[in-house]
Amino acid sequence: MAKGPYSDKVMDHFMNPRNMGEISDANGIGEVGNPACGDVMKIFLKINDDQVCEDVKFKTFGCGAAIASSSMATELMIGKKVEELLALTNQAIVDALDGLPPAKIHCSVMAEEAIEEALKNYFKSKGQDPAIVDEMKAKIKKEN
Amino acid sequence: MIYLDNVAGTKPDARVVEKMLPFYTEHYGNPSAHFYPIGREAFEAMEAARGEVASFINAKAEEIVFTSCGTESNNLAVKGFLKNPKNSGKHIIISEIEHFSVDTTVTKLINDGYQITKLKVDDSGLVNPDDLKKAIRKDTALVSIQHTNPEIGTIQYTDKLGAVCREAGVTFHVDAVAAAGFSELDVKALNCDMLSIASQNFYGPRGAAALYIRDGVKVSGLMDGGHQERGYRSGTENVPAIVGMGEAARIAKAEMGVWVPELVRLQKQLWDGLGGMFDFLHFTGNKDRRRPGHVSFWIEYIEGESLLMWLSLKGFACASGSACSSNILADDEEDLAASYVLTAVGVPSDICAGSLGMSMSKYNTQDDIDNVLKVMPETVQRLCEMSPMYNRK
Numbered sequence: 001m002a003k004g005p006y007s008d009k010v011m012d013h014f015m016n017p018r019n020m021g022e023i024s025d026a027n028g029i030g031e032v033g034n035p036a037c038g039d040v041m042k043i044f045l046k047i048n049d050d051q052v053c054e055d056v057k058f059k060t061f062g063c064g065a066a067i068a069s070s071s072m073a074t075e076l077m078i079g080k081k082v083e084e085l086l087a088l089t090n091q092a093i094v095d096a097l098d099g100l101p102p103a104k105i106h107c108s109v110m111a112e113e114a115i116e117e118a119l120k121n122y123f124k125s126k127g128q129d130p131a132i133v134d135e136m137k138a139k140i141k142k143e144n
Numbered sequence: 145m146i147y148l149d150n151v152a153g154t155k156p157d158a159r160v161v162e163k164m165l166p167f168y169t170e171h172y173g174n175p176s177a178h179f180y181p182i183g184r185e186a187f188e189a190m191e192a193a194r195g196e197v198a199s200f201i202n203a204k205a206e207e208i209v210f211t212s213c214g215t216e217s218n219n220l221a222v223k224g225f226l227k228n229p230k231n232s233g234k235h236i237i238i239s240e241i242e243h244f245s246v247d248t249t250v251t252k253l254i255n256d257g258y259q260i261t262k263l264k265v266d267d268s269g270l271v272n273p274d275d276l277k278k279a280i281r282k283d284t285a286l287v288s289i290q291h292t293n294p295e296i297g298t299i300q301y302t303d304k305l306g307a308v309c310r311e312a313g314v315t316f317h318v319d320a321v322a323a324a325g326f327s328e329l330d331v332k333a334l335n336c337d338m339l340s341i342a343s344q345n346f347y348g349p350r351g352a353a354a355l356y357i358r359d360g361v362k363v364s365g366l367m368d369g370g371h372q373e374r375g376y377r378s379g380t381e382n383v384p385a386i387v388g389m390g391e392a393a394r395i396a397k398a399e400m401g402v403w404v405p406e407l408v409r410l411q412k413q414l415w416d417g418l419g420g421m422f423d424f425l426h427f428t429g430n431k432d433r434r435r436p437g438h439v440s441f442w443i444e445y446i447e448g449e450s451l452l453m454w455l456s457l458k459g460f461a462c463a464s465g466s467a468c469s470s471n472i473l474a475d476d477e478e479d480l481a482a483s484y485v486l487t488a489v490g491v492p493s494d495i496c497a498g499s500l501g502m503s504m505s506k507y508n509t510q511d512d513i514d515n516v517l518k519v520m521p522e523t524v525q526r527l528c529e530m531s532p533m534y535n536r537k
Binding site for chain 1: 445446449450453457530531
Protein backbone atom coordinates (compact mmCIF):
# COMPACT_ATOMS: atom_id res chain seq x y z
CA MET A 1 0.00 0.00 0.00
CA ALA A 2 1.20 3.52 -0.76
CA LYS A 3 2.69 5.27 2.23
CA GLY A 4 0.83 8.22 3.69
CA PRO A 5 2.33 11.42 5.05
CA TYR A 6 3.24 9.83 8.40
CA SER A 7 5.97 7.35 9.42
CA ASP A 8 5.08 3.82 10.54
CA LYS A 9 5.90 4.83 14.13
CA VAL A 10 3.47 7.76 13.98
CA MET A 11 0.78 5.49 12.57
CA ASP A 12 1.46 2.87 15.25
CA HIS A 13 1.12 5.42 18.06
CA PHE A 14 -1.96 6.91 16.41
CA MET A 15 -3.64 3.51 16.16
CA ASN A 16 -2.42 2.17 19.50
CA PRO A 17 -1.85 5.18 21.72
CA ARG A 18 0.15 4.34 24.86
CA ASN A 19 -0.92 5.68 28.25
CA MET A 20 -4.13 7.27 27.00
CA GLY A 21 -6.52 8.34 29.74
CA GLU A 22 -6.47 10.20 33.04
CA ILE A 23 -4.88 9.68 36.48
CA SER A 24 -7.44 10.40 39.18
CA ASP A 25 -4.82 11.15 41.86
CA ALA A 26 -2.31 12.90 39.60
CA ASN A 27 -0.04 15.38 41.35
CA GLY A 28 0.81 17.31 38.19
CA ILE A 29 -1.60 18.23 35.38
CA GLY A 30 -0.70 20.34 32.36
CA GLU A 31 -2.90 21.49 29.50
CA VAL A 32 -1.68 23.41 26.47
CA GLY A 33 -2.99 24.49 23.07
CA ASN A 34 -6.40 25.75 22.22
CA PRO A 35 -9.16 24.31 20.10
CA ALA A 36 -8.93 27.23 17.66
CA CYS A 37 -5.51 25.96 16.62
CA GLY A 38 -6.92 22.49 16.27
CA ASP A 39 -4.96 20.95 19.16
CA VAL A 40 -5.39 20.59 22.91
CA MET A 41 -3.04 18.35 24.87
CA LYS A 42 -3.50 17.40 28.52
CA ILE A 43 -0.91 15.47 30.53
CA PHE A 44 -1.45 13.85 33.94
CA LEU A 45 1.63 13.05 36.05
CA LYS A 46 2.24 10.93 39.10
CA ILE A 47 5.61 11.90 40.59
CA ASN A 48 6.78 9.88 43.61
CA ASP A 49 8.77 11.01 46.65
CA ASP A 50 12.07 10.34 44.86
CA GLN A 51 10.97 12.80 42.17
CA VAL A 52 10.59 9.99 39.66
CA CYS A 53 7.73 9.92 37.13
CA GLU A 54 5.87 6.82 38.23
CA ASP A 55 2.92 7.13 35.90
CA VAL A 56 1.76 9.43 33.13
CA LYS A 57 -1.37 9.58 31.03
CA PHE A 58 -2.59 11.90 28.27
CA LYS A 59 -5.70 13.13 26.52
CA THR A 60 -5.44 14.91 23.20
CA PHE A 61 -7.80 16.67 20.83
CA GLY A 62 -5.89 16.92 17.59
CA CYS A 63 -4.58 15.42 14.41
CA GLY A 64 -2.67 12.18 13.95
CA ALA A 65 0.66 13.89 14.67
CA ALA A 66 -0.66 15.45 17.89
CA ILE A 67 -1.95 12.11 19.18
CA ALA A 68 1.28 10.28 18.25
CA SER A 69 3.44 13.03 19.80
CA SER A 70 1.54 12.82 23.10
CA SER A 71 1.67 9.05 23.13
CA MET A 72 5.41 8.94 22.36
CA ALA A 73 6.11 11.63 24.95
CA THR A 74 4.47 9.54 27.68
CA GLU A 75 6.59 6.52 26.70
CA LEU A 76 9.74 8.59 27.01
CA MET A 77 8.64 9.95 30.42
CA ILE A 78 7.86 6.92 32.53
CA GLY A 79 10.61 6.14 35.06
CA LYS A 80 12.45 9.41 34.44
CA LYS A 81 13.49 11.93 37.10
CA VAL A 82 12.03 15.43 37.05
CA GLU A 83 15.26 16.92 35.64
CA GLU A 84 15.22 14.31 32.89
CA LEU A 85 11.62 15.17 32.04
CA LEU A 86 12.60 18.79 31.64
CA ALA A 87 15.48 17.79 29.41
CA LEU A 88 13.08 16.01 27.05
CA THR A 89 12.91 18.16 23.92
CA ASN A 90 10.42 18.20 21.09
CA GLN A 91 13.25 17.06 18.82
CA ALA A 92 13.68 13.91 20.92
CA ILE A 93 9.96 13.19 20.41
CA VAL A 94 10.23 13.82 16.66
CA ASP A 95 13.30 11.55 16.45
CA ALA A 96 11.57 8.80 18.43
CA LEU A 97 8.66 8.98 15.97
CA ASP A 98 11.04 8.68 12.99
CA GLY A 99 10.17 12.23 11.97
CA LEU A 100 7.08 14.38 11.44
CA PRO A 101 6.07 16.41 8.35
CA PRO A 102 7.43 20.01 8.65
CA ALA A 103 3.92 21.44 9.03
CA LYS A 104 3.35 19.14 12.02
CA ILE A 105 6.47 19.87 14.08
CA HIS A 106 4.37 22.16 16.27
CA CYS A 107 2.59 19.06 17.60
CA SER A 108 5.83 17.84 19.19
CA VAL A 109 6.47 21.33 20.57
CA MET A 110 3.06 21.15 22.24
CA ALA A 111 4.01 17.88 23.90
CA GLU A 112 7.17 19.47 25.33
CA GLU A 113 5.12 22.43 26.57
CA ALA A 114 2.52 20.13 28.13
CA ILE A 115 5.23 18.37 30.14
CA GLU A 116 6.49 21.75 31.33
CA GLU A 117 3.01 22.86 32.38
CA ALA A 118 2.40 19.59 34.21
CA LEU A 119 5.65 19.97 36.14
CA LYS A 120 4.82 23.56 37.07
CA ASN A 121 1.53 22.29 38.41
CA TYR A 122 3.40 19.57 40.32
CA PHE A 123 5.72 22.06 42.05
CA LYS A 124 2.79 24.31 42.80
CA SER A 125 0.89 21.44 44.41
CA LYS A 126 3.92 20.85 46.62
CA GLY A 127 3.86 24.48 47.72
CA GLN A 128 6.89 25.44 45.65
CA ASP A 129 7.23 28.28 43.18
CA PRO A 130 6.42 26.94 39.69
CA ALA A 131 9.04 29.34 38.28
CA ILE A 132 11.61 26.75 39.34
CA VAL A 133 10.65 24.87 36.16
CA ASP A 134 11.68 27.81 33.98
CA GLU A 135 14.95 28.12 35.88
CA MET A 136 15.73 24.43 35.54
CA LYS A 137 14.81 24.50 31.86
CA ALA A 138 17.07 27.51 31.26
CA LYS A 139 19.94 25.77 33.05
CA ILE A 140 19.52 22.60 30.98
CA LYS A 141 19.50 24.65 27.77
CA LYS A 142 22.66 26.45 28.83
CA GLU A 143 24.45 23.19 29.62
CA ASN A 144 23.63 21.77 26.21
CA MET B 145 -11.97 0.50 0.16
CA ILE B 146 -15.28 2.32 0.12
CA TYR B 147 -14.82 5.55 -1.82
CA LEU B 148 -16.79 8.48 -0.40
CA ASP B 149 -14.73 11.39 -1.70
CA ASN B 150 -16.35 11.79 -5.09
CA VAL B 151 -16.25 15.59 -4.99
CA ALA B 152 -12.49 15.10 -5.34
CA GLY B 153 -13.07 13.08 -8.50
CA THR B 154 -15.09 10.05 -9.54
CA LYS B 155 -13.98 6.65 -10.75
CA PRO B 156 -13.97 6.73 -14.56
CA ASP B 157 -16.71 4.66 -16.18
CA ALA B 158 -15.26 1.54 -17.86
CA ARG B 159 -16.93 2.54 -21.15
CA VAL B 160 -15.08 5.86 -20.98
CA VAL B 161 -11.70 4.20 -20.53
CA GLU B 162 -12.44 1.77 -23.35
CA LYS B 163 -13.32 4.61 -25.68
CA MET B 164 -10.11 6.48 -24.79
CA LEU B 165 -7.56 3.70 -25.28
CA PRO B 166 -7.47 3.66 -29.12
CA PHE B 167 -6.51 7.35 -29.00
CA TYR B 168 -3.26 6.32 -27.30
CA THR B 169 -2.59 3.23 -29.39
CA GLU B 170 -3.99 3.86 -32.89
CA HIS B 171 -5.43 7.32 -33.49
CA TYR B 172 -2.55 9.18 -31.87
CA GLY B 173 -2.28 11.89 -34.52
CA ASN B 174 -2.29 15.58 -33.73
CA PRO B 175 -5.79 16.91 -34.40
CA SER B 176 -4.29 19.93 -36.16
CA ALA B 177 -2.84 17.59 -38.80
CA HIS B 178 -5.76 17.35 -41.19
CA PHE B 179 -4.01 15.80 -44.17
CA TYR B 180 -3.38 12.24 -43.01
CA PRO B 181 -5.81 9.77 -41.46
CA ILE B 182 -4.62 9.49 -37.86
CA GLY B 183 -4.64 13.29 -37.50
CA ARG B 184 -8.06 13.55 -39.06
CA GLU B 185 -9.41 10.72 -36.88
CA ALA B 186 -8.22 12.54 -33.79
CA PHE B 187 -9.83 15.77 -34.99
CA GLU B 188 -13.14 14.13 -35.78
CA ALA B 189 -13.27 12.31 -32.45
CA MET B 190 -12.52 15.55 -30.62
CA GLU B 191 -15.30 17.36 -32.46
CA ALA B 192 -17.71 14.51 -31.73
CA ALA B 193 -16.81 14.87 -28.06
CA ARG B 194 -17.45 18.61 -28.29
CA GLY B 195 -20.92 17.83 -29.59
CA GLU B 196 -21.61 15.44 -26.69
CA VAL B 197 -20.42 17.94 -24.09
CA ALA B 198 -22.50 20.70 -25.70
CA SER B 199 -25.59 18.53 -25.75
CA PHE B 200 -24.99 17.57 -22.08
CA ILE B 201 -25.45 21.23 -21.00
CA ASN B 202 -27.84 22.32 -23.79
CA ALA B 203 -25.26 24.46 -25.60
CA LYS B 204 -23.96 24.60 -29.17
CA ALA B 205 -20.73 22.79 -30.05
CA GLU B 206 -19.02 26.06 -31.00
CA GLU B 207 -19.73 27.37 -27.50
CA ILE B 208 -17.49 24.71 -25.88
CA VAL B 209 -13.78 25.29 -25.21
CA PHE B 210 -11.79 22.32 -23.95
CA THR B 211 -9.31 22.97 -21.14
CA SER B 212 -7.21 20.76 -18.87
CA CYS B 213 -9.09 21.03 -15.56
CA GLY B 214 -11.80 22.88 -13.67
CA THR B 215 -9.27 25.35 -12.32
CA GLU B 216 -8.19 26.28 -15.84
CA SER B 217 -11.80 26.72 -16.94
CA ASN B 218 -12.43 29.06 -14.01
CA ASN B 219 -9.23 31.01 -14.68
CA LEU B 220 -10.12 31.37 -18.36
CA ALA B 221 -13.64 32.50 -17.52
CA VAL B 222 -12.56 35.18 -15.06
CA LYS B 223 -9.22 36.43 -16.40
CA GLY B 224 -9.92 35.71 -20.07
CA PHE B 225 -13.15 37.70 -19.87
CA LEU B 226 -11.57 40.67 -18.10
CA LYS B 227 -8.58 40.61 -20.47
CA ASN B 228 -10.76 41.07 -23.55
CA PRO B 229 -10.72 44.72 -24.70
CA LYS B 230 -14.46 44.61 -25.47
CA ASN B 231 -15.23 44.22 -21.77
CA SER B 232 -14.92 47.04 -19.28
CA GLY B 233 -15.63 47.61 -15.60
CA LYS B 234 -13.39 47.18 -12.62
CA HIS B 235 -15.79 45.51 -10.21
CA ILE B 236 -16.22 41.75 -9.72
CA ILE B 237 -18.79 39.95 -7.58
CA ILE B 238 -18.30 36.43 -6.22
CA SER B 239 -19.63 34.62 -3.15
CA GLU B 240 -17.55 34.00 -0.05
CA ILE B 241 -17.66 30.23 -0.59
CA GLU B 242 -16.18 29.96 -4.09
CA HIS B 243 -13.61 27.31 -4.97
CA PHE B 244 -9.95 28.37 -4.62
CA SER B 245 -9.66 28.67 -8.39
CA VAL B 246 -12.18 31.52 -8.40
CA ASP B 247 -11.47 33.00 -4.97
CA THR B 248 -7.68 33.19 -5.37
CA THR B 249 -7.89 34.34 -8.99
CA VAL B 250 -10.26 37.17 -8.16
CA THR B 251 -8.36 38.18 -5.01
CA LYS B 252 -5.14 38.55 -7.01
CA LEU B 253 -6.92 40.88 -9.43
CA ILE B 254 -7.08 43.48 -6.66
CA ASN B 255 -3.44 44.19 -7.56
CA ASP B 256 -4.59 45.13 -11.06
CA GLY B 257 -7.02 47.72 -9.73
CA TYR B 258 -10.16 45.59 -9.54
CA GLN B 259 -12.60 45.89 -6.67
CA ILE B 260 -14.13 42.72 -5.31
CA THR B 261 -17.44 42.14 -3.54
CA LYS B 262 -17.76 38.78 -1.82
CA LEU B 263 -21.44 38.10 -1.18
CA LYS B 264 -22.30 36.63 2.20
CA VAL B 265 -24.09 33.30 2.34
CA ASP B 266 -26.68 32.25 4.90
CA ASP B 267 -25.92 29.50 7.40
CA SER B 268 -26.88 26.87 4.83
CA GLY B 269 -24.50 28.34 2.24
CA LEU B 270 -27.07 30.07 0.02
CA VAL B 271 -26.54 33.43 -1.69
CA ASN B 272 -29.65 35.61 -1.63
CA PRO B 273 -30.46 36.86 -5.19
CA ASP B 274 -31.61 40.18 -3.67
CA ASP B 275 -28.13 40.64 -2.18
CA LEU B 276 -26.65 40.14 -5.63
CA LYS B 277 -29.08 42.68 -7.09
CA LYS B 278 -28.00 45.25 -4.50
CA ALA B 279 -24.31 44.54 -5.01
CA ILE B 280 -24.30 45.09 -8.78
CA ARG B 281 -22.83 48.48 -9.69
CA LYS B 282 -22.53 50.43 -12.95
CA ASP B 283 -18.92 49.29 -13.24
CA THR B 284 -19.56 45.62 -12.41
CA ALA B 285 -17.78 43.60 -15.08
CA LEU B 286 -18.45 40.05 -13.99
CA VAL B 287 -20.36 37.92 -11.51
CA SER B 288 -19.01 34.43 -10.74
CA ILE B 289 -20.99 32.22 -8.38
CA GLN B 290 -20.67 28.46 -8.16
CA HIS B 291 -23.59 26.11 -8.76
CA THR B 292 -22.77 23.47 -6.12
CA ASN B 293 -20.33 23.80 -3.25
CA PRO B 294 -18.11 20.72 -3.04
CA GLU B 295 -17.49 21.04 0.68
CA ILE B 296 -20.99 21.55 2.06
CA GLY B 297 -22.98 20.32 -0.95
CA THR B 298 -25.26 23.38 -1.16
CA ILE B 299 -26.87 24.13 -4.54
CA GLN B 300 -27.43 27.83 -5.26
CA TYR B 301 -30.51 29.35 -6.88
CA THR B 302 -28.35 29.69 -9.99
CA ASP B 303 -31.22 30.42 -12.36
CA LYS B 304 -32.42 33.29 -10.15
CA LEU B 305 -28.91 34.69 -9.74
CA GLY B 306 -28.56 34.48 -13.53
CA ALA B 307 -31.84 36.32 -14.04
CA VAL B 308 -30.60 39.15 -11.81
CA CYS B 309 -27.44 39.41 -13.94
CA ARG B 310 -29.41 39.32 -17.20
CA GLU B 311 -31.66 42.12 -16.03
CA ALA B 312 -28.66 44.22 -15.04
CA GLY B 313 -26.76 43.35 -18.23
CA VAL B 314 -23.83 41.85 -16.34
CA THR B 315 -21.97 38.74 -17.51
CA PHE B 316 -22.52 35.70 -15.28
CA HIS B 317 -20.07 32.82 -14.88
CA VAL B 318 -21.05 29.62 -13.07
CA ASP B 319 -18.53 27.16 -11.65
CA ALA B 320 -20.51 23.95 -12.06
CA VAL B 321 -17.61 21.55 -11.52
CA ALA B 322 -19.20 19.96 -8.44
CA ALA B 323 -22.60 19.85 -10.14
CA ALA B 324 -22.01 18.10 -13.47
CA GLY B 325 -23.28 14.54 -13.41
CA PHE B 326 -25.22 15.17 -10.20
CA SER B 327 -27.58 18.00 -11.14
CA GLU B 328 -29.08 18.64 -14.54
CA LEU B 329 -27.23 21.53 -16.19
CA ASP B 330 -29.00 23.56 -18.85
CA VAL B 331 -27.09 26.74 -19.64
CA LYS B 332 -30.24 28.41 -20.97
CA ALA B 333 -32.38 27.61 -17.95
CA LEU B 334 -29.54 28.71 -15.66
CA ASN B 335 -29.31 32.11 -17.41
CA CYS B 336 -25.54 31.91 -17.50
CA ASP B 337 -22.99 33.30 -19.96
CA MET B 338 -20.12 31.01 -19.01
CA LEU B 339 -20.07 27.66 -17.20
CA SER B 340 -17.18 25.44 -16.07
CA ILE B 341 -17.33 21.66 -15.88
CA ALA B 342 -14.60 19.04 -15.39
CA SER B 343 -14.67 15.53 -16.76
CA GLN B 344 -13.25 13.82 -13.66
CA ASN B 345 -16.30 14.86 -11.67
CA PHE B 346 -18.74 12.91 -13.82
CA TYR B 347 -16.97 9.58 -14.40
CA GLY B 348 -14.61 10.86 -17.08
CA PRO B 349 -10.81 11.05 -16.99
CA ARG B 350 -8.58 13.67 -15.39
CA GLY B 351 -7.01 16.09 -17.83
CA ALA B 352 -10.12 17.25 -19.67
CA ALA B 353 -12.54 20.00 -18.72
CA ALA B 354 -14.59 22.58 -20.56
CA LEU B 355 -15.71 26.17 -20.44
CA TYR B 356 -19.00 27.04 -22.06
CA ILE B 357 -18.82 30.55 -23.53
CA ARG B 358 -22.20 31.74 -24.75
CA ASP B 359 -22.22 32.87 -28.36
CA GLY B 360 -21.44 36.61 -28.36
CA VAL B 361 -19.55 36.71 -25.03
CA LYS B 362 -16.00 38.01 -25.60
CA VAL B 363 -13.18 36.10 -23.93
CA SER B 364 -9.43 36.24 -24.68
CA GLY B 365 -7.18 33.21 -24.35
CA LEU B 366 -4.65 33.10 -21.52
CA MET B 367 -2.04 30.96 -23.24
CA ASP B 368 -0.29 32.26 -26.33
CA GLY B 369 0.65 29.95 -29.16
CA GLY B 370 -1.18 28.23 -31.99
CA HIS B 371 -4.75 28.41 -33.15
CA GLN B 372 -6.11 25.47 -31.11
CA GLU B 373 -9.58 25.86 -29.61
CA ARG B 374 -10.11 28.85 -31.93
CA GLY B 375 -7.48 30.82 -30.02
CA TYR B 376 -9.18 30.42 -26.64
CA ARG B 377 -6.59 27.88 -25.60
CA SER B 378 -3.35 27.36 -27.49
CA GLY B 379 -1.53 24.08 -27.06
CA THR B 380 -1.92 20.54 -28.38
CA GLU B 381 -5.21 19.10 -27.26
CA ASN B 382 -5.36 16.13 -24.87
CA VAL B 383 -7.35 14.08 -27.36
CA PRO B 384 -7.74 10.81 -25.38
CA ALA B 385 -9.03 12.70 -22.33
CA ILE B 386 -11.32 14.87 -24.45
CA VAL B 387 -12.73 11.77 -26.14
CA GLY B 388 -13.26 10.31 -22.66
CA MET B 389 -15.00 13.47 -21.52
CA GLY B 390 -17.33 13.29 -24.51
CA GLU B 391 -18.26 9.71 -23.68
CA ALA B 392 -18.74 10.63 -20.01
CA ALA B 393 -21.07 13.46 -21.04
CA ARG B 394 -23.05 11.14 -23.31
CA ILE B 395 -23.43 8.55 -20.55
CA ALA B 396 -24.33 11.14 -17.92
CA LYS B 397 -27.01 12.68 -20.10
CA ALA B 398 -28.55 9.28 -20.82
CA GLU B 399 -28.26 7.74 -17.35
CA MET B 400 -28.39 10.48 -14.74
CA GLY B 401 -32.09 9.86 -14.36
CA VAL B 402 -31.21 6.43 -12.95
CA TRP B 403 -28.31 7.42 -10.66
CA VAL B 404 -29.66 10.54 -9.11
CA PRO B 405 -32.78 9.16 -7.40
CA GLU B 406 -30.68 6.33 -5.95
CA LEU B 407 -28.08 8.83 -4.66
CA VAL B 408 -30.85 10.87 -3.06
CA ARG B 409 -32.17 7.73 -1.37
CA LEU B 410 -28.76 6.70 0.00
CA GLN B 411 -28.05 10.26 1.08
CA LYS B 412 -31.23 10.36 3.12
CA GLN B 413 -30.29 7.10 4.83
CA LEU B 414 -26.81 8.34 5.69
CA TRP B 415 -28.12 11.70 6.87
CA ASP B 416 -30.86 10.19 9.05
CA GLY B 417 -28.54 7.50 10.38
CA LEU B 418 -25.80 9.93 11.41
CA GLY B 419 -28.30 12.46 12.73
CA GLY B 420 -29.77 9.90 15.10
CA MET B 421 -26.38 8.69 16.30
CA PHE B 422 -24.89 11.57 18.31
CA ASP B 423 -26.44 14.77 19.58
CA PHE B 424 -23.07 16.49 19.11
CA LEU B 425 -22.97 15.91 15.33
CA HIS B 426 -23.99 18.94 13.27
CA PHE B 427 -24.74 18.87 9.54
CA THR B 428 -23.41 21.57 7.23
CA GLY B 429 -24.99 22.94 4.08
CA ASN B 430 -28.61 23.02 2.99
CA LYS B 431 -30.66 19.92 3.70
CA ASP B 432 -32.98 20.27 0.71
CA ARG B 433 -30.86 22.00 -1.91
CA ARG B 434 -27.81 19.76 -1.90
CA ARG B 435 -25.72 17.63 -4.22
CA PRO B 436 -27.27 14.15 -4.42
CA GLY B 437 -25.27 11.66 -2.33
CA HIS B 438 -23.41 14.40 -0.42
CA VAL B 439 -23.45 14.49 3.38
CA SER B 440 -21.22 16.86 5.39
CA PHE B 441 -21.03 17.55 9.10
CA TRP B 442 -18.82 18.41 12.05
CA ILE B 443 -18.55 16.65 15.36
CA GLU B 444 -17.84 18.38 18.65
CA TYR B 445 -14.83 17.25 20.74
CA ILE B 446 -12.97 15.50 17.94
CA GLU B 447 -10.62 16.71 15.26
CA GLY B 448 -11.16 16.13 11.53
CA GLU B 449 -7.82 14.68 10.53
CA SER B 450 -7.98 12.04 13.26
CA LEU B 451 -11.45 11.06 12.14
CA LEU B 452 -10.32 10.98 8.51
CA MET B 453 -7.33 8.78 9.41
CA TRP B 454 -9.40 6.35 11.46
CA LEU B 455 -12.01 6.01 8.74
CA SER B 456 -9.20 5.45 6.24
CA LEU B 457 -7.72 2.69 8.41
CA LYS B 458 -11.15 1.09 8.46
CA GLY B 459 -11.39 1.30 4.67
CA PHE B 460 -13.35 4.49 4.01
CA ALA B 461 -12.07 7.36 1.88
CA CYS B 462 -13.63 10.67 2.96
CA ALA B 463 -12.68 14.37 3.01
CA SER B 464 -12.12 16.83 5.83
CA GLY B 465 -12.15 20.62 5.90
CA SER B 466 -9.92 20.42 8.93
CA ALA B 467 -7.05 22.86 9.29
CA CYS B 468 -4.75 20.05 10.28
CA SER B 469 -5.34 18.00 7.16
CA SER B 470 -5.60 20.98 4.81
CA ASN B 471 -2.10 20.97 3.41
CA ILE B 472 -0.05 18.27 5.10
CA LEU B 473 2.77 18.56 2.57
CA ALA B 474 3.26 22.26 3.38
CA ASP B 475 6.68 23.49 4.42
CA ASP B 476 5.43 24.93 7.69
CA GLU B 477 2.34 25.18 9.83
CA GLU B 478 1.53 28.68 8.55
CA ASP B 479 0.02 26.96 5.53
CA LEU B 480 -2.53 25.07 7.62
CA ALA B 481 -5.83 26.91 7.77
CA ALA B 482 -9.41 26.07 8.63
CA SER B 483 -11.81 26.05 5.69
CA TYR B 484 -13.17 29.51 4.79
CA VAL B 485 -16.31 27.83 3.49
CA LEU B 486 -17.13 26.41 6.93
CA THR B 487 -16.28 29.71 8.60
CA ALA B 488 -18.62 31.48 6.15
CA VAL B 489 -21.57 29.27 7.11
CA GLY B 490 -20.98 30.07 10.76
CA VAL B 491 -19.09 27.01 11.97
CA PRO B 492 -16.78 28.34 14.73
CA SER B 493 -13.16 28.09 13.60
CA ASP B 494 -12.20 25.92 16.56
CA ILE B 495 -14.85 23.49 15.45
CA CYS B 496 -14.03 23.39 11.73
CA ALA B 497 -11.41 21.03 12.98
CA GLY B 498 -13.88 18.19 13.24
CA SER B 499 -15.55 18.55 9.88
CA LEU B 500 -16.06 15.68 7.50
CA GLY B 501 -17.55 15.28 4.03
CA MET B 502 -18.85 12.07 2.48
CA SER B 503 -19.79 12.26 -1.19
CA MET B 504 -21.13 9.23 -3.02
CA SER B 505 -21.11 8.27 -6.68
CA LYS B 506 -23.23 5.97 -8.81
CA TYR B 507 -20.93 3.13 -7.72
CA ASN B 508 -21.85 3.32 -4.04
CA THR B 509 -24.28 0.73 -2.73
CA GLN B 510 -26.63 0.12 0.13
CA ASP B 511 -23.91 -2.01 1.75
CA ASP B 512 -21.48 0.93 1.69
CA ILE B 513 -23.86 3.13 3.61
CA ASP B 514 -24.74 0.35 6.07
CA ASN B 515 -21.01 -0.12 6.68
CA VAL B 516 -20.33 3.57 7.31
CA LEU B 517 -23.19 3.70 9.76
CA LYS B 518 -21.77 0.62 11.47
CA VAL B 519 -18.23 1.96 11.99
CA MET B 520 -19.05 5.58 12.83
CA PRO B 521 -20.19 5.05 16.46
CA GLU B 522 -17.08 3.10 17.53
CA THR B 523 -14.76 5.48 15.66
CA VAL B 524 -16.29 8.61 17.13
CA GLN B 525 -16.47 7.03 20.59
CA ARG B 526 -12.79 6.15 20.47
CA LEU B 527 -11.78 9.69 19.57
CA CYS B 528 -14.12 11.15 22.17
CA GLU B 529 -12.51 9.03 24.87
CA MET B 530 -9.17 10.45 23.85
CA SER B 531 -10.39 14.04 23.80
CA PRO B 532 -9.77 16.30 26.81
CA MET B 533 -12.90 18.24 25.85
CA TYR B 534 -15.41 15.39 25.79
CA ASN B 535 -16.51 15.21 29.42
CA ARG B 536 -16.48 18.90 30.09
CA LYS B 537 -20.05 19.57 29.08
